[in-house]
Amino acid sequence: MHDLVIRGALLLDGLGSSPRHGDVGVRDGRIAEIGEVTDSAKETIDAGGLALMPGxxxxxxxxxxxxxxxxxxxxxxxxxxxxxxxxxxxxxxxxxxxxxxxxxxxxxxxxxxxxxxxxxxxxxxxxxxxxxxxxxxxxxxxxxxxxxxxxxxxxxxxxxxxxxxxxxxxxxxxxxxxxxxxxxxxxxxxxxxxxxxxxxxxxxxxxxxxxxxxxxxxxxxxxxxxxxxxxxxxxxxxxxxxxxxxxxxxxxxxxxxxxxxxxxxxxxxxxxxxxxxxxxxxxxxxxxxxxxxxxxxLSMDFTLHSPYTFEGLESWKPALGKKDEAFRNVLRDPKFRNSMRKELATPAHFRLFNGQWSQVRVVESARKDLEQRSIAELAGQAGKDPLDFMLDLALEESLDTVFTALLLxxxxxxxxxxxxxxxxxxxxxxxxxxxxxxxxxGFGLHLLGHWVRELGVLSLEDAARRLTGQPAAVFGIKERGVLKPGYQADLLLFDPASVNRGPNRRVFDLPGGHPRLTTDAVGVHGVWVNGVRIVRDGDLDRSRRPGRLLRDFA
Ligand SMILES: [Zn+2]
Incomplete structure (x- = not known):
């Protein structure tokens, strides 16, 4: 008798094989049987054509x-x-x-x-x-x-x-x-x-x-x-x-x-x-x-209080580590601004920000009419250089202005x-x-939803392989990443017709009530770790800790 049988799923094996319909039986935290499972089980789930892949x-x-x-x-x-x-x-x-x-x-x-x-x-x-x-x-x-x-x-x-x-x-x-x-x-x-x-x-x-x-x-x-x-x-x-x-x-x-x-x-x-x-x-x-x-x-929300976007620039060095008025004085300095402009105009092998001002938008400002508009557009309208426009705006608003940059x-x-x-x-x-x-x-759900379903750049089975079997092989993770009898039952049951990541939203649940961005799953029906279900229709059961510390690698 199995602990769990998932019946009638579209099976994606994590190796990139053509999808096929079948059942998966789980016993003692491992995949016991794949194909047509006739044994009874303590719990049976009718997948009704949903896709099942390794976690x-x-x-x-x-x-x-x-x-x-x-x-x-x-x-x-x-x-x-x-x-x-x-x-x-x-x-x-x-x-x-x-x-x-x-x-x-x-x-x-x-x-x-x-x-x-x-x-x-x-x-x-x-x-x-x-x-x-x-x-x-x-x-x-x-x-x-x-x-x-x-x-x-x-x-x-x-x-x-x-x-x-x-x-x-x-x-x-x-x-x-x-x-x-x-x-x-x-x-x-x-x-x-x-x-x-x-x-x-x-x-x-x-x-x-x-x-x-x-x-x-x-x-x-x-x-x-x-x-x-x-x-x-x-x-x-x-x-x-x-x-x-x-x-x-x-x-x-x-x-x-x-x-x-x-x-x-x-x-x-x-x-x-x-x-x-x-x-x-x-x-x-x-x-x-x-x-x-x-x-x-890669888009980043940032304020000038913590402008990760610019901190890799050589010309940003005079501002790094400065605080309060000393920091604001550097941002005001025309010499600092000119050296930034000069650096941004020079091609670089890899740089987070390359002066794409049309890709930098104002998200939150005391001046509501500026929100959701690009720095390129706003600077053009004001007859100013874009860097000057952004820094002056931030300085006017005690550096609280929130920007977003679509960087890469x-x-x-x-x-x-x-x-x-x-x-x-x-x-x-x-x-x-x-x-x-x-x-x-939610990068994995984005791959399955956006790159497979919306754009057709990858097949479903290849996307599943890239999220499971491929990294397992690269990192030598044993007995995971593939649907195979004997392997650990790390499983993801989802709907290929709707799977995606939801929009980012801000929650205040870090220690001390601090904020972070989070996102919800779309089209995820179940997630199992070592045979234990931790997600039911998108909701995580926080009381369960079936995960293991992996120590043995190939
Ligand atoms: Zn990293």
């Missing part, structure tokens, strides 16, 4: 902090995600000594857009080392399965202290970091993560520690994965990091390399395709390199080509971070 594996999240106060990892499970990989980009909260906690939280505030008050009142610091952090996650449990990277920036701060943001590491420090990577890998980390991206700055504009690493340090740490015999190297790549160097690391470590963050820029339209082609060619040479791309348009991935023809590229992997939800700027935790 979505979200390979790029930042739930490291949130999981310590919210084991439901809201909103991901309600959006079909049954496994989340945390600790991307090198931004983990372990290892961390008690004395360094404030520094780590301050850095996250800046780079991941989390409020310091939320982190201070929310994070439960029941750990110091990576193994202790993993044990804590296991003890507390979660709604979904979790796998965690060991993060370079936390590691560097732990070993080098304040010098982590100031200089390259000595041989002795590299050896110590290497030993910690190995310790974390033995304890069950899924790999090693880092960032060389100039958009990644900590408090006061100080670069995140990993950005100070030279190639020697990176090589030593990545190649330690070879000694571990498993693990993936992921990095968020700055424009100066060469794909050829990353291929070398893949060759020397004999481990897969996942390169983020591939987003299409209309001002430099070929850049992502050069990276994807380089990844494809490396893989053809036997060195596995994968391009982590987003299937969502707005060209759907190009994003469609990226999606079909053999070296790409759908990724970059950044769930758990940037909580007030944007929210792509």
């Amino acid at each position: 979505i594996i979200d390979n790029h999240t930042h739930y490291d902090a949130q999981l310590t106060w919210d084991p439901s990892a809201s909103p991901s499970p309600a959006l079909g995600v049954t496994t989340a990989i945390i600790g991307n980009c090198g931004f983990t909260i372990a290892p961390c000594r008690p004395a360094d906690r404030d520094l780590v939280m301050r850095n996250l505030t800046q780079v991941e857009g989390m409020s310091l008050e939320v982190l201070r009142s929310g994070i439960r610091w029941e750990f110091e080392s990576v193994p202790q952090y993993l044990d804590m996650l296991e003890r507390r449990g979660a709604a979904l399965n979790i796998a965690s990277f060991v993060g370079h920036s936390a590691l560097r701060s732990y070993v080098m202290g304040e010098a982590a943001t100031q200089r390259v590491a000595t041989d002795a420090e590299i050896a110590e970091m290497r030993a910690l990577v190995l310790e974390a890998m033995r304890a069950g980390a899924i790999g090693f993560s880092t960032s060389t991206s100039p958009a990644h700055n900590g408090e006061a504009g100080v670069p995140m520690p990993s950005r100070l690493a030279d190639e020697k340090e990176l090589r030593a740490l990545v190649v330690s994965l070879k000694d571990a015999g498993r693990g993936v190297f992921m990095l968020t790549k700055g424009g100066h990091t060469r794909m050829a160097f990353l291929e070398e690391l893949a060759a020397q470590s004999t481990r897969p390399v996942v390169v983020a963050a591939l987003l299409h820029s209309s001002t430099n339209p070929d850049a992502v395709f050069r990276d994807l082609d380089a990844a494809r060619d490396a893989t053809a040479r036997g060195h596995k390199v994968v391009g982590a791309m987003s299937c969502c348009p 991935n707005s060209d759907e023809e190009a994003v469609g080509r990226m999606l079909r590229h053999p070296a790409s992997m759908v990724s970059l939800s950044d769930a758990g971070a940037h909580l007030t700027f944007f929210n792509d935790a």
Whole structure:
């Protein structure tokens, strides 16, 4: 007798096979039988033609902090995600000594857009080392399965202290970091993560520690994965990091390399395709390199209080870390503005904002007549330069004006080509971070609704594969991501005719009542994690924690 049988579903196996109709029987948390199931069951669900696929594996999240106060990892499970990989980009909260906690939280505030008050009142610091952090996650449990990277920036701060943001590491420090990577890998980390991206700055504009690493340090740490015999190297790549160097690391470590963050820029339209082609060619040479791309348009809400949009610009440096009147004085300075204009007029390999003023809109202003209009249009009307218009408006309104910028991935023809590229992997939800700027935790539902049903760019079975079997294979996640007897019963039952993510809405449920953006699922009927139903018709049952901490990878 099965615990559960789902009858008459359109089965998408996660490997990209043609969909077929059938039943799935679940016993003891695993898929027991697929096809025509004749055994009886404690619970039977008539799928009535709904689609059943493995649960979505979200390979790029930042739930490291949130999981310590919210084991439901809201909103991901309600959006079909049954496994989340945390600790991307090198931004983990372990290892961390008690004395360094404030520094780590301050850095996250800046780079991941989390409020310091939320982190201070929310994070439960029941750990110091990576193994202790993993044990804590296991003890507390979660709604979904979790796998965690060991993060370079936390590691560097732990070993080098304040010098982590100031200089390259000595041989002795590299050896110590290497030993910690190995310790974390033995304890069950899924790999090693880092960032060389100039958009990644900590408090006061100080670069995140990993950005100070030279190639020697990176090589030593990545190649330690070879000694571990498993693990993936992921990095968020700055424009100066060469794909050829990353291929070398893949060759020397004999481990897969996942390169983020591939987003299409209309001002430099070929850049992502050069990276994807380089990844494809490396893989053809036997060195596995994968391009982590987003299937969502990247728009960001921001105020000048925390303008992540501009913080990666070289010319923004004089403003970084300044506060109050000193900050406003920099924004007023004509020399500062001119150097920004000059930089924006120069093409760059990868840059969040490239002066597309028609893509920047006013969302909330004391002057209601400005709302929903673009800076390009408003500046034109006022006979002003767009940068001057935006900064002057913000300064007039004590920097409270809310803007939104549609920055990247707005060209759907190009994003469609990226999606079909053999070296790409759908990724970059950044769930758990940037909580007030944007929210792509529903990226999987967006892929199924927008890119499959609305645009027809991918087939349903291929989209399902890209959300499940493909990331499971890249990250060596065992017995998940495929509908197969013996595999864990992580399942998503949905309606292909309506599936989508809903619009973003603001809720005030972070520690201390702080706001974040969230979104609801459309067309999701059920989500099961290890055979336990956690979502019923779109509603997450917060009392259940069937997720496991994953520690064993291929
Ligand atoms: Zn990230």
